[in-house]
Amino acid sequence: MFKILSRATALGLLFASAAHAVEPGIIVATPCPLGDCKAAIGLQLVGEFSIATGTMFDGVEFGGISGLSFDASTGRYIGISDDRSEKAPARFYELQIDASAAGITDVKVTRTVTLKDKNGEPFAAKFVDPESIRLGRDGIIWSSEGDAKQLLPPFVRIASPDGMFVREFTLPQGFAPVADKSSGIRDNLAFEGMAVMPNGDVMIAVESALNQDGPITTLTRGALSRMIRYDAATGTPKAQYAYPIAPIPQAPLPEKGWNDNGVSEILALDDHRLLVVERGFAQGFGNSIKVYMVDTDGATDVSGMPSLANADAAVAPLRKAQVLDMRAIGLVPDNIEAVTFAKGTDGSDLLVFAADNNFSKEQKTQFIAFKVLARP
Numbered sequence: 001m002f003k004i005l006s007r008a009t010a011l012g013l014l015f016a017s018a019a020h021a022v023e024p025g026i027i028v029a030t031p032c033p034l035g036d037c038k039a040a041i042g043l044q045l046v047g048e049f050s051i052a053t054g055t056m057f058d059g060v061e062f063g064g065i066s067g068l069s070f071d072a073s074t075g076r077y078i079g080i081s082d083d084r085s086e087k088a089p090a091r092f093y094e095l096q097i098d099a100s101a102a103g104i105t106d107v108k109v110t111r112t113v114t115l116k117d118k119n120g121e122p123f124a125a126k127f128v129d130p131e132s133i134r135l136g137r138d139g140i141i142w143s144s145e146g147d148a149k150q151l152l153p154p155f156v157r158i159a160s161p162d163g164m165f166v167r168e169f170t171l172p173q174g175f176a177p178v179a180d181k182s183s184g185i186r187d188n189l190a191f192e193g194m195a196v197m198p199n200g201d202v203m204i205a206v207e208s209a210l211n212q213d214g215p216i217t218t219l220t221r222g223a224l225s226r227m228i229r230y231d232a233a234t235g236t237p238k239a240q241y242a243y244p245i246a247p248i249p250q251a252p253l254p255e256k257g258w259n260d261n262g263v264s265e266i267l268a269l270d271d272h273r274l275l276v277v278e279r280g281f282a283q284g285f286g287n288s289i290k291v292y293m294v295d296t297d298g299a300t301d302v303s304g305m306p307s308l309a310n311a312d313a314a315v316a317p318l319r320k321a322q323v324l325d326m327r328a329i330g331l332v333p334d335n336i337e338a339v340t341f342a343k344g345t346d347g348s349d350l351l352v353f354a355a356d357n358n359f360s361k362e363q364k365t366q367f368i369a370f371k372v373l374a375r376p
Helices: 007-014
Strands: 027-030 041-052 065-071 076-081 091-100 103-114 130-136 139-144 155-159 165-168 191-196 202-206 223-231 236-245 259-268 273-282 286-295 319-325 336-343 349-355 364-374
Touching: 027 319, 027 364, 041 091, 041 103, 041 319, 065 091, 065 349, 076 130, 076 336, 091 349, 091 364, 103 364, 130 191, 139 191, 155 191, 191 273, 202 259, 223 259, 236 259, 259 336, 273 336, 286 336, 336 364
Parallel strands: 065 130, 065 336, 191 259
Antiparallel strands: 027 041, 041 364, 065 076, 076 091, 091 103, 130 139, 139 155, 155 165, 191 202, 202 223, 223 236, 259 273, 273 286, 286 319, 336 349, 349 364
């Protein structure tokens, strides 16, 4: 463990860039996703940067980055930690990421902000599970996954820049966990992704199927999760959509090992298109990260359907088209749970991903950046 001498010098010493898993410059282009050539998207890999697990900042272990959002007014980023107030009170970080079309050369933490509960106090241990964070029009929007085992519902809240509670969005019926598991979120598979649309609407993605909507993914079967569209000004739901999660992409290497696949983050492209990150994991293999473009136009509003597994009417899910497979281009992604559009230090348009290291010595906080060549 390095001794912290000062904030500026210590972070320069501790945050050392990892060797590239693949040479930068690879271009991934999808000229006509979903049959729409006006929605063409093109990405060019510029590089990656990793922070070792165990790195300390202000006496607290850094890690758990599950959400990332670029602040154009400052040129910096905010990243939320999914620490359940166990290592330190629930918090988000302000980050300086030196990224450009030439690569990522440094990542520094400039400050830590403690998130407060409705009483203005830091969250007690295990009473919150922060997962995603975005800059909204009237504050910082963040989500908690809740805890199905404790019957703690997930939530979406707005905080002030100093982390104080401002207000909470309305949770739609059917999402709160119940003791008999007949409905509601599954444990650790809840409000994982969030996007702010250009018109101000907020989209929330559930990582996998609600209990009433059918089973979760397997190697041979996908699942239907839900996305909630909110009016951010009022915090009230406007619509819900069914999102078709792909089957688990990789079998575990141990015969009875763990594997899964679900939605780990979403990002708005315009008022009806989003990027969706599907994060697969297979024990003994690692993570598979695929990114899809989806379109809400033409999708059924399922907010009035208590169950997607036993729907009375036909459901048109969100249409999706794959635009990136990190493994296919030679990357070895860690547990990617965050993504944001950003401006590089050279003014280039970037798409920056970040991985949640789960505070595990076998993982790392990994940042991967692409130059955006084209997008809707």
